[in-house]
Amino acid sequence: xxxxxxxxxxxxxxxxxxxxxxxxxxxxxxxxxxxxxxxxxxxxxxxxxxxxxxxxxxxxxxxxxxxxxxxxxxxxxxxxxxxxxxxxxxxxxxxxxxxxxxxxxxxxxxxxxxxxxxxxxxxxxxxxxxxxxxxxxxxxxxxxxxxxxxxxxxxxxxxxxxxxxxxxxxxxxxxxxxxxxxxxxxxxxxxxxx
Amino acid sequence: xxxxxxxxxxxxxxxxxxxxxxxxxxxxxxxxxxxxxxxxxxxxxxxxxxxxxxxxxxxxxxxxxxxxxxxxxxxxxxxxxxxxxxxxxxxxxxxxxxxxxxxxxxxxxxxxxxxxxxxxxxxxxxxxxxxxxxxxxxxxxxxxxxxxxxxxxxxxxxxxxxxxxxxxxxxxxxxxxxxxxxxxxxxxxxxxxxxxxxxxxxxxxxxxxxxxxxxxxxxxxxxxxxxxxxxxxxxxxxxxxxxxxxxxxxxxxxxxxxxxxxxxxxxxxxxxxxxxxxxxxxxxxxxxxxxxxxxxxxxxxxxxx
Ligand code: HEM
Numbered sequence: 205x206x207x208x209x210x211x212x213x214x215x216x217x218x219x220x221x222x223x224x225x226x227x228x229x230x231x232x233x234x235x236x237x238x239x240x241x242x243x244x245x246x247x248x249x250x251x252x253x254x255x256x257x258x259x260x261x262x263x264x265x266x267x268x269x270x271x272x273x274x275x276x277x278x279x280x281x282x283x284x285x286x287x288x289x290x291x292x293x294x295x296x297x298x299x300x301x302x303x304x305x306x307x308x309x310x311x312x313x314x315x316x317x318x319x320x321x322x323x324x325x326x327x328x329x330x331x332x333x334x335x336x337x338x339x340x341x342x343x344x345x346x347x348x349x350x351x352x353x354x355x356x357x358x359x360x361x362x363x364x365x366x367x368x369x370x371x372x373x374x375x376x377x378x379x380x381x382x383x384x385x386x387x388x389x390x391x392x393x394x395x396x397x398x
Numbered sequence: 399x400x401x402x403x404x405x406x407x408x409x410x411x412x413x414x415x416x417x418x419x420x421x422x423x424x425x426x427x428x429x430x431x432x433x434x435x436x437x438x439x440x441x442x443x444x445x446x447x448x449x450x451x452x453x454x455x456x457x458x459x460x461x462x463x464x465x466x467x468x469x470x471x472x473x474x475x476x477x478x479x480x481x482x483x484x485x486x487x488x489x490x491x492x493x494x495x496x497x498x499x500x501x502x503x504x505x506x507x508x509x510x511x512x513x514x515x516x517x518x519x520x521x522x523x524x525x526x527x528x529x530x531x532x533x534x535x536x537x538x539x540x541x542x543x544x545x546x547x548x549x550x551x552x553x554x555x556x557x558x559x560x561x562x563x564x565x566x567x568x569x570x571x572x573x574x575x576x577x578x579x580x581x582x583x584x585x586x587x588x589x590x591x592x593x594x595x596x597x598x599x600x601x602x603x604x605x606x607x608x609x610x611x612x613x614x615x616x617x618x619x620x621x622x623x624x625x626x627x628x629x630x631x632x633x634x635x636x637x638x639x640x641x642x643x644x645x646x647x648x649x650x651x652x653x654x655x656x657x658x659x660x661x662x663x664x665x666x667x668x669x670x671x672x673x674x675x676x677x678x679x680x681x682x683x684x685x686x687x688x689x690x691x692x693x694x695x696x697x698x699x700x701x702x703x
Contacts, residue, residue, distance in 0.1 A: 232476060233465030233672045234528060297676070302665065310663055363663065365526075366644055367473035367573050 215279045218246045229331050234296045243287035250280035251353050255381040274330050284320050301374040312362035319356040322348055438610055440597055444592040447517040457530035459599050461672050466606045469574055470566035482605035484565045490610050496631040499547035506610055510596055513537035520616035523655045523684045529669045534614050537598030540588040552632035557624045574640050580624035581637040585693055591616055619653045619688040649703040655684035659703050
């Protein structure tokens, strides 16, 4: 329990730092851009951390890791929501006509929005009660993260002007994490233990 | 780029003249090689000042020198301020070539010395949707062009940035096609608002802002204002510039600031002035329409973006 509380606070650090830095003029010439990007980066990182838990637990045999998966997933949603809020408020100042236009015309906004929207049902059903009530459907629903993570990476690719190194790194991590879930790959990994 | 043709190499008499100039300039004491960070020592001000930003507040130096797009030194905005220290601007020379009567390679001092420096306060609008107000120190490009006597075939002026991955670590990756190339139509280049800058805020240009010599074209998106220039060429054909090559659908040759023509990936209607919270409307030709709109009369600016 103590561990979980510490982890909970640890995951708040990036948001806390962004807030502190913004209030004390530590984010450089364009703090709004820095906060938008910072929250986007952390949304994606938490998505990938969430995806890493199951393979990590399997590889290390550290089963109790699974218990932290929900926390990381909810933080991915938390940072994605802050990121969305940055866009709606600080970028567009709630100019709904312009936002609608962006959604239709600009694929990177469309994909970002889609990724966020697909996270909503996962966040809403991320408790034990819903898990029990939905049964198999819960598992199917939560597997959409396999789609959300690559969508978010494509969102990143589409907004970059020329330097693709950073989204490429995220793409490699995503592909690796998803690849470990392909049954053949998993089976092959397990073989030596038999 | 291709190796210089024999005709493009500095003619001997010109080279000797350059040495003469150098001696004289030291005598006059306007410009002198310091042997250290910068080749240029600016003459003592004050310089004649022209506020071409309608009295708007000048962007703090701190922001103008730490938030830069200069991919030769890295693609994050803070990278150039960190990495541009490696750039050596002493013994800088600029080659002027192509369709002109007096091509040659000149030491920076010789290139700059004949011109009286003036301060021009201009708005700077980046294609990414942010803007600043910068007091540049420079001289009209037109005055420099005239010295080289472009021929009737000189329809465009092309500029190149230094290529040296040792000094410009960003060039070790093929993020853009190096060296960076930009260009202007001759009438744009000769326009009185177009300047070559050697300083800003009353000081020598910081390396991250394009030392020792950069272009400033205030009615175009910032990427047109090429930095750390080593080559100027007159030619008949419109050049393919670096960003046109990287993404032809997104960056055109003209790149005039235009709130009615969106970048395919984001709107250009508004901009965030660095240091301000709310966005402001982007002005046609960045607010210089009265001076420059006639250059583009009859052109479809949606097509020639
Ligand atoms: C799961 C959801 C999302 C994730 C994981 C995500 C991730 C990211 C990442 C990693 C970046 C790049 C940050 C950087 O350059 O370092 C980014 C930028 C951005 N995202 Fe998202 N994003 C998501 C949803 C959204 C949504 C819903 C919107 C708005 C509708 C949005 C709008 C933007 C914008 C405007 C930028 C560009 C910031 C800039 O270039 O200044 N994103 N996002």
